Amino acid sequence: MGNTEELIKALAQDATPVKPVAHPFVQCAKWMAGGTVYVALSVMYLGLRPDVMTRLHSPMFVAELGLLGGIIVATILSAALLAFPDMHQKRGVAFAPVFAIMLFVLAIFLAWQADNPPSALPEHNVECFLCITSLALLPAAWLLYSMRKFASTHPYLAGGIALLCAFSIGALALRLSEQTDSMAHIVQWHYLPMIGVGIVGLWLGRVFLKW
Amino acid sequence: MDKKAALETLMRLALAGDQRAYADLLQETARLLRPFLARRLNQSDAVEDLLQEILLSIHKARHTYDGNRPYRPWALAIAKFRLLDHLRTHYADHLRHAVELSEVENILPGHVTESALTYESIAGEIDKLPEKQATILQMIHQQGYTAREVAEKIGMKESAVKVAAHRAYKILKKKLGG
Numbered sequence: 426m427g428n429t430e431e432l433i434k435a436l437a438q439d440a441t442p443v444k445p446v447a448h449p450f451v452q453c454a455k456w457m458a459g460g461t462v463y464v465a466l467s468v469m470y471l472g473l474r475p476d477v478m479t480r481l482h483s484p485m486f487v488a489e490l491g492l493l494g495g496i497i498v499a500t501i502l503s504a505a506l507l508a509f510p511d512m513h514q515k516r517g518v519a520f521a522p523v524f525a526i527m528l529f530v531l532a533i534f535l536a537w538q539a540d541n542p543p544s545a546l547p548e549h550n551v552e553c554f555l556c557i558t559s560l561a562l563l564p565a566a567w568l569l570y571s572m573r574k575f576a577s578t579h580p581y582l583a584g585g586i587a588l589l590c591a592f593s594i595g596a597l598a599l600r601l602s603e604q605t606d607s608m609a610h611i612v613q614w615h616y617l618p619m620i621g622v623g624i625v626g627l628w629l630g631r632v633f634l635k636w
Numbered sequence: 637m638d639k640k641a642a643l644e645t646l647m648r649l650a651l652a653g654d655q656r657a658y659a660d661l662l663q664e665t666a667r668l669l670r671p672f673l674a675r676r677l678n679q680s681d682a683v684e685d686l687l688q689e690i691l692l693s694i695h696k697a698r699h700t701y702d703g704n705r706p707y708r709p710w711a712l713a714i715a716k717f718r719l720l721d722h723l724r725t726h727y728a729d730h731l732r733h734a735v736e737l738s739e740v741e742n743i744l745p746g747h748v749t750e751s752a753l754t755y756e757s758i759a760g761e762i763d764k765l766p767e768k769q770a771t772i773l774q775m776i777h778q779q780g781y782t783a784r785e786v787a788e789k790i791g792m793k794e795s796a797v798k799v800a801a802h803r804a805y806k807i808l809k810k811k812l813g814g
Contacts, residue, residue: 437659576697
């Protein structure tokens, strides 16, 4: 008991003024702005797909891009909330990516059904996954580094969400630049690896978000 | 000012650098958390150690509290996180040091009926064990239940029954000079 009293005294003496971190919505807006700029720069670097205007007339393509964007927004919001010990007392909002992913999976399923007869498979395969992963490295590092400044009590989940977000950013950039419409290829090499990346993120969260 | 609002006010003052308010807040937090931890841990030393760890974590994470939302859920989230960490480490240590029941049984006679050492012959020593350990040994060696059946009957996990039995065997081994 005595030790606790002494600890409280010592901590109180260390109580210098502290500036609270920004509200999660402000943090979310900052990360969103950063993500948007990054997608734009990546597309500029990789080159916009030549048939983008035609493809934007396809409701399935627009839905796919929109929902991928939705995953990015939901995961950024969730990451911002998960960075706080109490999720800023907005637990329901922190689980928004679940709904975004469900809608996305549905849209991909419908797009796959609509890809009939199937579009020609591109010659490359794993290159897409490697490209998305490379594009995701910087956002992932940035997100994890920013989240370290907070105090997450859900490090696994926070890490998984951060990597899912970074990978979605990479996937969106590649989808806007690669002229491929084979849903079989896109599902296999663009979106399915998201599951593995999310799992790696759980582990990274444990390592990097420890405090 | 009611107590609940007082905590938020104290934290706001603490964030502004008021050392007195911060000391009061930590005292109040310790008062809040002590029973919470005591209900979940059975050693008072562990309660006090963990409480100190939680207070340190609250200190480290105070920049994530802005004073505009209830303080108690924020502090409790940190407390639960540290408690889970503590329990995870605690049970991981136990599992590391735990010996399989089959290994432990090697130091006991294979067939109780054929050995000079029967349950009845050491019943006196078993009775001196902590109540839960004695009950577990009695159920396994006198009534013939398996660890799983004991676990079901007394509402414990099978692994916990094995660990308790293992501890009991170690005590008995020491006492009986095994």
